[in-house]
Amino acid sequence: METTILNNKLECPLIGIGTFMLSPTEAENSVREALKMGYSLVDTANAYVNERACGRGIKGSGKKREEVFISTKLWPSEYENDNAVDETLERLGVDYVDLLYIHQPAGNWMAGYRQLEKAYKDGKAKSIGISNFEGKYIEELQTKWEIVPQFIQVEAHPYFTQKELRKTLDKYDIRLMSWYPLGHGDKALINEPVFAKLGEKYGKSSAQIILRWHTQMGFVVIPGSKNVEHIKDNLDILDFKLTDEEMAEIAKLDKNERYYHRTDAQLIQFAGWKPDFEK
């Protein structure tokens, strides 16, 4: 698996399995099968309520701990819980994660970021990240961080390429991990004719062309799936390269338009919501 080198010299795989909206059973199956077929990055979160299941999937794959890059996220209602990191590790069944995010700029998110920095120093998180911290949030964090994050996880796909944010990321060598990389099941993106045309040329599906675009943009990509055939296809994207002209053609799809619009009222709700963790 090709990797990218983070700003702290840690190596991270370019492709991972996403587990948002997967039930515990689905997450366990997807993670186990993905790892068995050659994936080495798993993305979960406190809020997905499937961390235990991902842990079971990792164990069931037969992979050694050091062969898997585990990414998870603290939810805002955990930011002021001093045991949040240890409880997260316990659910996953590991004694460190490779990447730990704060999930949303909600509640006392600076306390959450301090927990990441502490986990990093204690060796409980090999890298740290911020999720959904575009605009004023990353600007404020820049004045306060002691450790520059290695990652930001945000919505990104050919309709929304995070052009503005990428200027800040370049400055600090922060890597972008894209969520909704395939449009979260929206058919309009996948059905754009340019992907079918390029798919024909390279013998790939439209989804594979989109995922290849992500990696060539320098993004780490974590498509979500509970379908083993899709999971297999999503890994099989590194044996061809889109040309500069083809990347430029795909760039024309950029509408600077997100699928997901988060409101300030939602941020308040997020801070008050506690995940009902699997027992």
Ligand SMILES: NC(=O)c1ccc[n+]([C@@H]2O[C@H](COP(=O)([O-])OP(=O)(O)OC[C@H]3O[C@@H](n4cnc5c(N)ncnc54)[C@H](OP(=O)(O)O)[C@@H]3O)[C@@H](O)[C@H]2O)c1
């Ligand atoms: N930080 C955040 O706030 C945040 C928010 C959202 C997501 N995420 C992370 O990002 C990951 C990816 O986002 P997502 O899962 O919401 O959206 P996505 O990856 O854009 O789309 C997932 C959808 O695409 C389908 N799909 C997957 N592979 C396919 C293929 N090869 N061909 C056709 N359809 C395919 C899946 O269906 P099947 O199951 O049938 O394959 C599923 O319906 C999440 O799983 C999660 O880890 C993070």
